[in-house]
Amino acid sequence: YVSLRRRGRNLVGLCPFHSEKTPSFNLYPETGSFYCFGCGAGGDVITFVRRIENLDYMEAIRFLAQRAGLQVPENEADSGLSRLKARILEINRETxxxxxxxxxxxQGKPGMDYLLGRGVTPKTIRHFGLGFAPPSRFELVDYLSRKGFHPEEMIQANVAFRSSTGRPVDRFFSRVMYPIIDLRGNVIAFGGRILGDGKPKYLNTSDTPVFRKSNGLFAMNFAKNSAGGGLILAEGYMDVIALHQAGFTNAIATLGTALTVEQARLMARYTGEVFLSYDADEAGQKATARAIPILRGVG
Ligand SMILES: [Zn+2]
Structure with a gap:
């Protein structure tokens, strides 16, 4: 986050919390704390992570633990559930x-043609980690099996389902894939858009032990860092991607559902101002009319 130079017992660098040309950000290795003489920001490593990553206290703890490769006791009665959650997150990342x-x-040419045709640049494709689910029904299942995952875990992660013959099958195929990433950087779900006329047009991960559709927000992992000037609530994945590419990195979308109170609360943690950017058609106007009282309700 900060490139530091040694000065005496301490390390100094340019402060990430205000704009400056000469370093006034001091790190004190002996006490594990920091202080900026320019803007007065200071605290320990948890304060630092909370501020720079825009996380709450527990999220900052988990963020640090994850980076250090440690497990945080989840206080979950069933430690089997914690293990399953960890496996699902690994499956999602591999997927x-x-x-x-x-x-x-x-093999991804149909997906790439679609994205480039909609004006998405290769840089944006990398930034969002966009993907393509191939038309074969077994390619992902085979890939994950080779990585040591059990079919039952893939089904729990909702990236596969069991066919009538009992064989595990890829849940997504012939779709452009949008990973949904939580505030800690974990891939928690996917949205998939079909190419061609198949149905449904959009298919999302159903609720799993690591994901509830009613509180997921696409691109919130990026938007939280630029929510200071408000959040833009757009209608779909492609709208959000186009807005980010145009520099509006505070754009987010719900996952194919109407705005919920849980989502509004999450947004309220980062900003008091939300701009609704739904389509001007009838569906968009209805969605706008529904969203306004929910947003008012949480302040
Ligand atoms: Zn500062």
Whole structure:
């Protein structure tokens, strides 16, 4: 976050919390604390992570633990559930990697043509980790099996389902894939848009032990860092991506559902101002009319 130089017992660098040309940000290794003589920001490592990553206290603890490779006791009666959650997050990360590799390969050409045709740049594709689910029904399942995951875990993660013959099958195929990432940087779900006329047009991950659709917000992992001037609530994944690419990095979207109170509360943690950017058609106007009282309700 800050490049530091040694000065005596301390380390100094340019403060990430205000704009400056000469370093007034001091790090004190002996006490594990920091202080900026320019803007007065100071505290310990948790304060630092909370401020720079815009996290609450527990999220900052988990963020640090994750980076250090430690497990935080979740106080969950069933430690099996914690293990399952961790496995699902690993599956999701591998799955996102798999879809992205397919997208940038020859096999992903239909997805790449769609995205480039909509004006999405290769840089934006990388930034959002976009992907393509191939038309084969078994490619992801085979890939995850080779990585040591059990079909039951893939089904729990909702990236696969069991066919009538009992064989696990990829849940997403022939779709452009949008990973949903939480505030700690975990891939928690996917949205998939079909290419062509198949149905449904959008298919999202159902609720899993690590994901509830009613509180997911697409691109909130990026938008939280630029929510100071308000958040833009857009209608869909592609609207959000286009807005970010145009410099509006505070744009987010719900996951194909109407705005919920939980989502509004999450937004209220980062800003008091939300701009609604729904389409001007009838559906968009209805969604706007529904969203306004929910947003008012949480302040
Ligand atoms: Zn400062």
């Amino acid at each position: 996102a990697r798999f879809y992205h590799q397919i997208l940038i390969s020859e």
